[in-house]
Amino acid sequence: MPDTSKKKMIIGWFSFTCCEDSTILLTEMLNDHFDEWKALVEFRYFKALKTDNKLEGLDVAFIEGAISSPTQEAEVKKIRENAKYVIAVGACANTGLPSSSRNEFVDKDVTDKIQWYLDHFDYSEKVKKLAEVITVDEKVEGCPMSPKAFTEMLTKYLKISGAI
Amino acid sequence: MHSGNITIDNITKIEGTAGLEVVVDSGKVQSLKFLIKDYRRFYTQAVKGKPFIAAPSFLSRICGTCSVAHLFASIEAIEKSQNIQITDQTKLLRRLAYDGLMIRDHALHLYFFVLPDVLGIDSILDIGDDEADIGHILLHDSFDIKRLGSEVTDVTIGAAIHAPYPTVGGFLKNPDPAKFPPLISKLEKIREQVIRAIQTFYNWKAELIRNSDYMCLRNEGSFDFIDGMIVNSTGLKVSEEEFHSFLKSVVIPYSQAEGYVFSEVFEDYLVGSLARINFNKDQLNQRTRKDISKYLDVFPSNNIYHNNLAQAVEILHCVDDAIEILHTLKITDEKPIRKPPVAGRGVGVVEAPRGILYHMVQTDDKGIIVDYDVIVPTAQNQINIENDLKKYFDDNLEKEKETLRLEAEKIIRAYDPCMSCATNFLKLDWKVL
Numbered sequence: 001m002p003d004t005s006k007k008k009m010i011i012g013w014f015s016f017t018c019c020e021d022s023t024i025l026l027t028e029m030l031n032d033h034f035d036e037w038k039a040l041v042e043f044r045y046f047k048a049l050k051t052d053n054k055l056e057g058l059d060v061a062f063i064e065g066a067i068s069s070p071t072q073e074a075e076v077k078k079i080r081e082n083a084k085y086v087i088a089v090g091a092c093a094n095t096g097l098p099s100s101s102r103n104e105f106v107d108k109d110v111t112d113k114i115q116w117y118l119d120h121f122d123y124s125e126k127v128k129k130l131a132e133v134i135t136v137d138e139k140v141e142g143c144p145m146s147p148k149a150f151t152e153m154l155t156k157y158l159k160i161s162g163a164i
Numbered sequence: 165m166h167s168g169n170i171t172i173d174n175i176t177k178i179e180g181t182a183g184l185e186v187v188v189d190s191g192k193v194q195s196l197k198f199l200i201k202d203y204r205r206f207y208t209q210a211v212k213g214k215p216f217i218a219a220p221s222f223l224s225r226i227c228g229t230c231s232v233a234h235l236f237a238s239i240e241a242i243e244k245s246q247n248i249q250i251t252d253q254t255k256l257l258r259r260l261a262y263d264g265l266m267i268r269d270h271a272l273h274l275y276f277f278v279l280p281d282v283l284g285i286d287s288i289l290d291i292g293d294d295e296a297d298i299g300h301i302l303l304h305d306s307f308d309i310k311r312l313g314s315e316v317t318d319v320t321i322g323a324a325i326h327a328p329y330p331t332v333g334g335f336l337k338n339p340d341p342a343k344f345p346p347l348i349s350k351l352e353k354i355r356e357q358v359i360r361a362i363q364t365f366y367n368w369k370a371e372l373i374r375n376s377d378y379m380c381l382r383n384e385g386s387f388d389f390i391d392g393m394i395v396n397s398t399g400l401k402v403s404e405e406e407f408h409s410f411l412k413s414v415v416i417p418y419s420q421a422e423g424y425v426f427s428e429v430f431e432d433y434l435v436g437s438l439a440r441i442n443f444n445k446d447q448l449n450q451r452t453r454k455d456i457s458k459y460l461d462v463f464p465s466n467n468i469y470h471n472n473l474a475q476a477v478e479i480l481h482c483v484d485d486a487i488e489i490l491h492t493l494k495i496t497d498e499k500p501i502r503k504p505p506v507a508g509r510g511v512g513v514v515e516a517p518r519g520i521l522y523h524m525v526q527t528d529d530k531g532i533i534v535d536y537d538v539i540v541p542t543a544q545n546q547i548n549i550e551n552d553l554k555k556y557f558d559d560n561l562e563k564e565k566e567t568l569r570l571e572a573e574k575i576i577r578a579y580d581p582c583m584s585c586a587t588n589f590l591k592l593d594w595k596v597l
Contacts, residue, residue: 017203019584020179021228021325027272028314028324031307035293043289049276050287051176051573068203098225101210109209117204121420144228144325 009161012045012058014079016065016072017099017127018092021144023048023064029147037154040163058083059161064145066092066099067128069121080134085160087153088130091143098143100127165565166191175573177277177287179229180583184572185418186557193557198550198576200421200542202583208536216242216505216531217332223523224326226538227585229272231326232265232317233516234538234585236390237523240512242332245525247508248501253493254334255390257320260489261327262389262514263482264316268324269517270437270475271313273580274361275306278472281574282368302364305357309479312350316486319343333501344490351487358483359456362476366459370469372575374555376548377431378439381515387440387447387481389515395443396433398426404513407522411539414547421586423546424539432547435519436580437474438465448477449484456480468552468578475517475580505531516541518580542586545579 015023027048030037045053045061061083067073080086092099102114103126110118117123130136140149158164170186181201187194207226211219220238224231236258243250280287283299291299314324320339321327329337382401383392394410395401402410412427425432442464445453453460456477462470507529513522519541526535552575560568 015181017205019225019228019231021225021231023179024228024272024325027276028268028310031311034303034307038289046289047174047176048179049177050289052286053176072203098207098210098222099205102206105206105209109212111209114206114209116415117420120417121203123203143225 006163007161008040008042009158009163010042010044010057010059012055012061012079012083013043013048014045014061014063014076015047016063016076016093017068018065018090020048020064022090025144025147026150029150040158055079055082060085060087060157062087062089062140063130064089064093066096067124067130067133068099069124071122073124073128073133076130076134085137085157086130086134087138087140087157088136089140089150090145091141093130094139094141096127096129100129103127165561165563165568168565170565170569170572172569172573175576177280177573177577178581178583179227180581180586182576182581182583184553184576186572188557188561191561193554193561196550196554196557197418198546198553200419200546200583200586202420202587204420204587208538211536212533214533216245216525216527216533219525219533219536220330220332221326223538226540227582228325229269229582230265230516230518230585232261232321232324233514233521234523235327235330236262237512237514237516237521238525239330239332240390240514241510241523241525242512242527244510244512245508245527246332246503246506246510248333248503250334250501251498253496253498256489256493257335257339258330258390260486260493261317261320261330263486263489264313264320264324266313266389266482266517267316267479268310268313270479271306271309273517274365274472274475275302275310277577277580279303279306281370281577282364302360305360308357309354309361312354315350316347319347331500334498335500338495338497341493341495344493348487348490351483351490355455355480355483358476358480362456362459362473362480365473365476366462368469368472370574370578372468372552372556372578373466374468374552376466377426377433378442379433379435379520380439380443381513381520382444383447387444387449387485394513394520396426398429405511407511407513407520408524408537408539411544416546419546421543421546421583424544425547432551433544434468434548435541435544436471437478437517438468438471439519440515441474441477448481449488451484452477452481468575471578471580505529516585518542518582518585519544540582540585542579542581542583545581546586549576549579549581
């Protein structure tokens with residue numbers, strides 16, 4: 001039984017440019033951990049699961065995906081301002097790849113159609129891994145993330161935040 | 165709402181990022197934009213110049229939730245380009261893995277994303293601990309169903325997300341048949357919970373009806389997500405190879421994904437579970453048809469919310485189909501079929517959970533990819549979604565702004581759109597809206 005005298009850890013889960021495989025994996029992990037985690041964690045921002053999302057006062061922000069645009073850079077900076085700790089989740093957040101494949105394009109690869117999108121939306125010149133935009137405190141690697149590594153990281157921050 | 169704007173920056177409980185902008189003036193909708201906002205990754209360009217053998221695993225990264233669909237469509241396209249004929253065992257294993265994909269993927273959408281709409285709450289996180297409460301019962305059903313869908317794919321292809329075993333010509337590792345009997349028991353046991361989902365979405369009285377055209381694969385032999393001819397509601401029937409010419413792509417300047425219309429009549433259409441059940445309900449597994457005949461009478465339907473009922477029906481079909489396969493499948497130690505590479509072109513069309521998915525590959529005689537193309541379901545549904553929303557707003561402007569916003573999100577969610585999939589591809593012959 002969770003200790004109800006302890007404060008829940010407040011987390012946000014965020015996705016940027018990626019296939020959201022770590023989000024999907026997390027929804028699979030909820031099959032076995034929903035009741036346990038719900039007792040210990042307040043999911044204050046989790047767009048895949050709720051409409052009433054708030055950024056303020058996060059203990060931990062989990063961020064998956066690479067950063068493709070100035071708009072996304074501004075968003076992750078805002079998340080950083082609101083979170084005590086930021087954890088980069090999955091390959092795209094930690095390395096940029098494979099979402100940053102276009103960084104390797106040479107001129108002939110940038111067809112008119114690609115150029116049309118680059119011109120009509122606010123794409124950055126290069127796709128960036130998360131640590132190129134904000135300070136990242138921890139990494140959970142894998143494509144998708146390793147469930148074991150995620151669980152260990154969650155447990156570590158549940159202790160740090162005083163939830164367990 | 166007589167005048168004003170409705171802007172949703174982030175539509176929630178969907179895969180990926182999308183928004184909605186509606187301008188209402190003098191009691192009329194002046195403009196409505198459904199915006200797919202995920203940034204493109206240009207994978208079909210990135211894969212050019214690489215050996216074809218590496219493409220399926222790379223392209224499964226298009227989408228986390230339906231990675232198996234991209235994996236199999238890519239493998240099928242490459243096999244056709246290389247004139248590789250796969251074995252019956254490979255066909256059955258792919259079908260079994262696909263059953264697992266559909267069970268898990270549909271259950272994720274129905275329970276985690278749509279169930280809150282049915283219950284009138286924001287989120288599954290708001291469901292309480294009362295074990296007698298229907299929300300609690302359905303939520304815990306969802307855990308069992310999703311877990312079992314993942315287990316089917318784990319046993320068959322090594323993982324539910326970015327599976328490691330499937331490859332061009334077959335499998336790198338064959339499943340352990342000792343794991344089949346426990347799976348059969350679990351699949352038998354889950355049927356009651358799946359039928360409860362079917363009842364739930366049958367009883368949900370949400371409705372939005374607009375004349376729509378539909379398109380899906382149809383295999384005259386069985387209900388099939390992988391092989392068949394492409395049929396639509398205008399009566400056309402074409403082979404997988406002809407699919408590309410069947411459509412016209414449309415640039416939507418405010419969306420990161422292009423849309424599609426039928427090339428001959430320039431009309432929008434819908435792909436996905438509703439299309440499949442509308443066209444193919446006669447081919448569902450016999451046991452499925454017998455046990456839920458009352459609910460199947462709903463189809464064919466033009467109510468977009470019946471897409472959710474159709475998904476629940478497909479879960480039961482896939483459970484029953486998997487049981488049949490597992491009872492009869494005899495595994496022999498096959499190796500992947502490989503041939504020296506040839507220059508060629510191949511098309512793989514499958515039914516992803518959200519509808520028809522097209523992969524096309526062209527290789528040179530060294531097995532290097534010189535061209536690649538993909539058309540995904542959500543891009544095909546994009547114009548249909550926007551037109552459904554226009555109808556809803558036109559018919560309901562007397563309602564409060566908050567009601568309109570919530571209902572708009574529900575309509576979008578009913579389609580089970582996936583923005584991650586929708587924003588990776590480039591098409592020729594554009595028509596700018």
